[in-house]
Amino acid sequence: MIDLETIDRVIAEGPYEPTWESLSKVRVPGWFPDAKFGIFTHWGLYTVPEFRNEWYSRNMYIEGYPEFDHHRETFGPQSEFGYKDFIPMFTASGFDADEWLDLFARAGARYYFPVSEHHDGYQMYASEISHWNTVETGPHRDIIGELREATLKHGLHFATSNHRAEHWWFMGHGRDFDSDVRGAEADAKGGFYWPANPEPDNQDLFSVPKPNEEFLDDWLLRVCELIDNYRPEMLYFDWWIQHNAFKPYIKRLAAFYYNRGAEWGVPVIICYKDDGMAWGAGLFDVERGGLSTATPYVWQTDTAIARNSWCYTNSLDYKNLAELIVTLVDTVSKNGNLLLNVGPRADGSIAPHDRDLLESIGRWMDANGEGIYGTRPWRLAEEGPTHAADGSFADQTALEYTAADWRFTAKDGSVYAFCLNPAGASALTSATFAAYHDGIRAPFHGIIAGVEQLGAGPVAWERTADGLVITPAERPGTEANVPIGFKITIA
Secondary structure, three states, X not given: OOOHHHHHXXXXXXXXXXXXXXXXXXXXXXXXXXXXXXXXXXXXXXXXXXXXXXXXXXXXXXXXXXXXXHHHHHOOOOOOOOHXXXXXHOOOOOOOHHHHHXXXXXXXXXXXXXXXXXXXXXXXXXXXXXXXXXXXXXXXXXHHHHHHHHHHHOOOEEOEEEOHHHHHHHOHHHHHOOOOOOOHHHHOOOOOXXXXXOOOOOOOOOOOOOOOHHHHHHHHHHHHHHHHXXXXXXXXXXXXXXXXXHXXXXXXXXXXXXXXXXXXOOOOEEEEEOOOOOOOXXXXXXXXXXXXXXXXXXXXXXXXXXXXXXXXXXXXXXXXXXXXXXXXXXXXXXXXXXXXXXXXXXOOOOOHHHHHHHHHHHHHHHHHHHHOOOOEEEEEEEEOXXXXXXXXXXXXXXXXXXXXXXXXXXXXXEEEEEEOOOOOOOOEEEHHHOOOEOOEOOOOOOOEEEEEEOOOEEOOEEEOOOOEEEOOOOOOOOOOOOOEEEEEEEO
16 A cells, blocks of 8 residues: 655655756657547546536535535435435446547557546556545446456556646535534545535635645545556646645655656656646646647647536536537647547446547548648748637637638658648638749748648649649548648759
């Protein structure tokens, strides 16, 4: 069983120290900049009601919230049927790790990130620290263990996400009225709802009540246990590790993790949002958004196939295939990776619409992956009138792209050009590659040897004063507004 003495010994013996100066020497794993596309899953106890979103466990205890009323109408008063009473219902009867990874691999993913513990405090893996886990309760299965085994068997890189930090306050509203949160399960360490503190301003990095040493030690032990037992190549944390109380602990955790990676001979790294870590001490991640320009550093965006939830619910606002592909292409053109979330249903099956979206992404990647995997930004990332917003939570409204919007990548001396919305046009024109005319130089002042449509082969093209005019091949079975990619060979 992991203990604080072991953690301190690993930190003392390894090359990384718990300081930003030392941790900033970490390097992104070599495979990551080439991978471009990963799958994220939010699946846990919070999925059982399949209602609104993954914050059900918090919101069901707040009077005036839809979850509060839905819970009473569907399951009864919170004093008689609380969140913990979903555990026997969480049987995972439709869960098959190999089936999931078959689908994710077909979608074109190169790495996989399941959530190991969400804000609700229910662990999806075997633990000696808490009995509230999927091995001892609910499905009586090591979900993360099964997913790790299937991930490696399918040749993908295994990572995991931990959202325990927010549990400091996540169940606290249940103390405000007669509910099952009152009592031993919240008052004593080891209880499912513990510590159930009043919710502070969860965006204020100095808000009180701030996590105390007992909770922070427990957080550190849980994550280090996860690291040792499941050896993820990447870790992801949600936003609340930015709170000032976590600062010395995240440094210790990172030093432990990076030293374990050095010991295993496996490069590892932590994904963080905003300024949760010092620059360079981990991998910068943008939640539900992106960057406005190409960067010299590799980064990641995590977003979901639905706008309004990370887990499966009965009211998902789905993005369409074109929007998801545009997000991928735009991200890759700017030196980023896309981590795309899908939420399995409560029983562990993947809903037909979710499955269809992933299968469609996979078919697009089969044809266009050459211009995605292993590429780097070209000297121009984009062309056209439509630009993705810079920063987080920019995915709440879909942008309307046109045939004049292009994104570019580069590999092996060739340029890959993606028209973001060909809209069924018989000819597509990229102004970036316009021919030299009347003394005017276009952004590209070189010689083009040939143009191929990815997945279709050589196509007709012509350089004019207006641009590179390409006659695309037909794409049977593909929606007209889905991006189309071309390989431009340079003489």
